Amino acid sequence: MAALPTPHPTPDHTLDGRRFDGIVLERGKTSGDADTLTFEGGRFRSSACDRYDYGDGPYTATVSGDEVAFECETESPKYGKLLWRGVVRGPRMDATLTMMRDGVAVGEKWILAGQV
Numbered sequence: 001m002a003a004l005p006t007p008h009p010t011p012d013h014t015l016d017g018r019r020f021d022g023i024v025l026e027r028g029k030t031s032g033d034a035d036t037l038t039f040e041g042g043r044f045r046s047s048a049c050d051r052y053d054y055g056d057g058p059y060t061a062t063v064s065g066d067e068v069a070f071e072c073e074t075e076s077p078k079y080g081k082l083l084w085r086g087v088v089r090g091p092r093m094d095a096t097l098t099m100m101r102d103g104v105a106v107g108e109k110w111i112l113a114g115q116v
């Protein structure tokens with residue numbers, strides 16, 4: 001008897017087509033860099049990271065009630081990886097990005113944004 005194929009979970013792209021304008025803040029600061037965060041075609045992009053050569057990256061999303069939690073990893077050839085984790089509640093996004101170098105967390109920033 002042949003084994004049945006193991007089902008692979010389909011990525012949830014619930015956030016596709018949504019765009020958020022906001023700010024990237026360092027811990028303890030009250031001002032930061034303007035950012036536009038977009039979800040399109042199963043990928044996430046931060047406009048504030050363009051100048052550092054971070055590309056877009058595939059994201060995953062999990063819906064729980066009226067919240068959508070997401071995770072993503074983007075990478076720059078010069079600066080390393082960014083790990084993004086956030087929650088979207090209605091038109092509002094609260095997220096963090098963790099800067100990684102050689103597999104070690106070297107900093108964290110907060111993102112506060114609203115849907116455009």
